[in-house]
Amino acid sequence: MSNEKGTISVSTENIFPIIKKWLYSEKDIFLRELVSNSSDAISKLKKLADIGEAEIDKDKKFFIKVIVDKENKTLKIVDNGIGMTDEEVKKYINQIAFSGAKDFVERYKDKADEGQIIGHFGLGFYSAFMVSEKVQIDTLSYKKDAEPVRWISSTGTEYEMEKSDRDEVGTTITLYIAEDSVEFLEMYKVREVLNKYFSFLPYEIYLEDANEEKDKKEDKEDIGPIPLNDTSPLWLKDPKDCTDEEYKEFYRRAFFDFEEPLFWIHLNMDYPFRLKGILYFPKLKHEFDAMEGQIKLFYNQVFVADNIKEVIPEFLMLLKGTIDCPDLPLNVSRSFLQNDGYVNKISNHITKKVADKLTSIFKKEREKYNKYWDDINPFVKFGCIKEEKFYDRVKDIIVYKTINDEYVTLKDYLEKNKDKHENKVFYVSDEKQQSQYVKMFKEQGLDAVLMTTMIDNHFMQFIEMNEKDVKFQRIDSDISESMKESETDEEKKKEMKEGLEKLFRNSLENEKLKVEVEALKTSSVPGMILLSEESRRIHEMTKMFGGITLGERYQAEETLVLNSNNGLIKSLMSLKDKEDKKEDTKLICQHIYDLAMMSHKQLEPEAMTGFIERSNKILSKFASNLEG
Template identity: 60%
Template structure:
């Protein structure tokens, strides 16, 4: 053909879809698009060969080669795929917005199964102009008697087109990188971008650097090494689950996520109908606060990386996991707002949720002991999931475990069954086993266990469970005094009891410098406990929720204190204070303050000022004890 010049034909009816598709925010995506097109070209010629419509003449070592030339400031993408004739260049390149991949699928859709054509992303070829001042195509079609064609464009609407001397089937695209593409003159950048977008593309991808100094051994001899593909053409998630070993799953996890801590377990997704979806979800250890962790669900379309953590496709709570999901049927060329309202997308999300729930149920039923071993690691994820997703809740609520203060794991039904006759649909829990050790010891005397709920999500989790199971309530061990712990005195004198409470209230108001101290006087069975702090469950949860969601700006002083000081009338210290009556003595004040601080210490840490006073007072009490002992 003679040299030809002309203008690119832009179909006015297609101009807006083009703008939407190719106004990329990430310029490095051109590498994904050009390599995708190269893979498509190979898939097409393989398909034609299988139909007997193409003679490959032995050239079946299919691969994609990327060549970086820092001196010439060029980047080449070379494939040995289907190639193009001059007419096809005019049709698919000069007429912008005409998708060659879509045209190919229409032609061959009824001729048996065909490998996925990545090109349904659109003609990503034009993304090259985001980084290149000039783009050149040199292509030779598989068709007999076709002439090789060279096409060149400087990014405007004009192009040049002529015959070339290329003799190998396939296409070579050369990008003459401009100022906006200078960052891609780095081998590291090109390599990492290929690994980011193309790790699982279906044909080997090789990177070469022109004029690069050869590697030499310690004697100065040139080391000849076989080039290694940057991608895995048959990733593990595409294989049948029953053909994969545990070590292969772990190795895939390490390579994909650069995480050398073994995952707890994994789920292999493998669905062909009613939609095509494959992938692997890994459960990593979540042994820190869940809200500071973000997993990484890598979404692919026909082995082409699309994005991380697309919440419109992946249920939000699953984003704490790590994994790979490949769904060729997903309509990725539309906006995220469309995905949010797309029924097909919701079906995918529901399927993934169901598979995760099924896996957890299977592990619980088949290996309860193993399930318990990693429950501490996965419980934040499970709790977050059942709060966020009602379908997930319905599938897993019966297998939620609670770790007891005796280091055992029970379901809520098992806990209530164990405490039948002692607790009326109440579950006692602790949020800090060390701080609340006094309360744990106290209820243990009555053969009552508490469960440990010490994660930041647990306040919301408990409220959610109570909403769903309205006959069950959770009470922290310091929230009330169980009737089991009281020593019922049938001969109690109500008038005397009232006077004693009034006296103690007056004394504690004085030492605490308050006018409205809440005092509760009880006969507790535990005679070695002088006093304890209780706080209503509802108000304490409200304070915790406000503190959690106010980004640290919550001041507990903004809410009135509802703490109640429970004093044990049977304890000698309380008997001593009552015995002094209205007499105001230094020792009475010291003991009262000490009883209060000891009660607070079992409930929460003392403030720095209170702790200083507590230590000083303790020393003073011991000094007085020594002095009294010496005078005896």
């Protein structure tokens, strides 16, 4: 071929500033682009060979090499793929429009949000100028009698073409690394980038150090070069051919998590779109782990990004997994993906597969499902709130752990307790704090469900909106009728209420204190605090959205319920009018109130100090009485 010089045919004064701007925050993407191009070149040659349009050795081993030469400040990407003729170099390199860059300029020249671009596939080769002061291509086409071609550009706008000395079919791209990008001459940095994007590339990729001593290289040849990647990731296999140990090993390798996953879902679809992947349900070490999922999105085994919520339903971000979808339009904005019907179908399919898997475990392995529930319930609840279709599919398999260590569906719970408290679902938000109420429930054969995770407040409201007859009430918000004895003497009850209300208001110096008197079936509890569910929710919402100050201004109305069957309360009725016992009666009232409050919530520091001082005083009086 004859030597040639020229100018690249597109408005390059626009394209290169945009390349710099868009790729700067992810500078390493240039390597993803160039190695991806090498992978494509190999795929094209293999396809041509398969249909008889290219002749290659049947034992030919395809590879991609990345060679770091720190001494000469070059980085080479070498492949033995399809190669290019001089005409193809002119077409695909000199005319940037063919690589999608012209469309890229038009679409993004006025954008300012770096988050708009998901993938840069298509911009391809010209991302090399992100890190290079000069770029050289040496390529030899697979076509018979083709001549090798060399292409050089130092500016990205002007080029030279001449005959190359390459003698093997394929392409070598040599980057002469610029001063502001010398980190890409460090082996550890290049290895890090290759592992990030190409851990599962379909063709073997090797990293070499051009400056490594020759005797060290010869030592390595005893066992042969070792590729960086796994060319056949587990998600490509048929699920029926995968063992549990393979799934666990893949999980450890992909996510560096040595805690075994609970279970997994293998996605394997070829029609109406291609989608393969594995989603893992991780075991949570603590509740906050629920927010630390990682879904890796791949395009033909090349890593694109983590947690692309436009493609993957947001609630699945709580899981860990890999999804490979080669049909996705990755050179588009996030807003396009949000509104793309094809992408929505992918998202819906993944949601359905997850719901189907959970339903299958629930129906076929209920005991195992119950054991999983403590770990998976934040995920399921979040999924229901975020995705209506998901809720429709799983609403009958949502279970609730009870204070009796059983796992029941909402239907089961309501049916079991319909004669005791109709459509009310009593729940516990803190087992330790509300232990007194739990004990009373158990004594009376009543049941309550545990709602102790951060998402439960939102989830209960969600269920109430979707299941109109269901009402959640915290265990300290009301007294079930089943816990009360039927009152026979209303006049006596009224007299006790008036007398005890006055006594407690005076003792506590709180004229607004609400006091009720009930004959409870248990005699061991003198008093308890109730706060209506509605009042508690308003109080919590005010604190959440109005700030702590506004929340403190809204005082939730708590009621002190005194148990007329308790011996201490009966004694107070006889002591309340005795002037010489006034001080002792006051101590007892204050202590009953604080004990009731402690079962309801933590005491404020000042109240706790008072409680401790009073406890010491009561013990001293008790000891004095014993001595006397």
